[in-house]
Amino acid sequence: MWPKWGKPSRNDTSSPAADLPSSVATPSFKDIHSLLHDEDETGAACRRKASVFHRVRMATAALRTWRSLQSSTLAESGDKRIVLYYTSLRVVRKTFEDCRMVRSILRGFRVAVDExxxxxxxxFLTELKGLLGRQQLSLPRVFIGGRYIGGAEEIRQLHESGELKLYIEGAPPAAASACEACGGVRFLLCSVCNGSRKCHTDKGGFRSCGCCNENGLVRCPDCCTPIV
Structure with a gap:
């Protein structure tokens, strides 16, 4: 027969609540407050992430606006000469490839480039160190209108984004033919020592030539001009 309904005694261990393990507990108001607190922390973390993302997006937009304004200023300036410092040596492959890439990009705009x-x-190295104020330099380096633009990575990024065209607008066009004096090499053989780096005088005998560089060359006056 079914047992009679009644209030369980305090010492009755046969009730369902007594059969439950000690690790299982019914939720209380304290647990609900804890859950709500966890939800508040999760929401605050999400809001912080959204705030950081918003600040990054605003900074990116400001940077793009600044670049656009700077490009417009450069386009309006009168002197848009392009000067490229590079090396033709193949000793360091990456440097040689970077220099070749930048030369190819600049020549593609068909503007005059002082290489x-x-x-x-x-x-040229001493000149570049003085302009940038550094002793350790990597090549290439590009100046437009007397302002430093950047190296290989900066030129590549500006070219891919289309901003480099804004910097170059207004630059003098490239010559239709190579320089008649140097043939486009930009250097001439020293007329004083004929490239030997040695001069002879009746009084002092042989001495080092002071008119040419370490290679016995002088800059072509029709091609090379100072950057400032």
Missing amino acids: RDLTMDSA
């Missing part, structure tokens, strides 16, 4: 090969004249 300054540090291999041909070490004075």
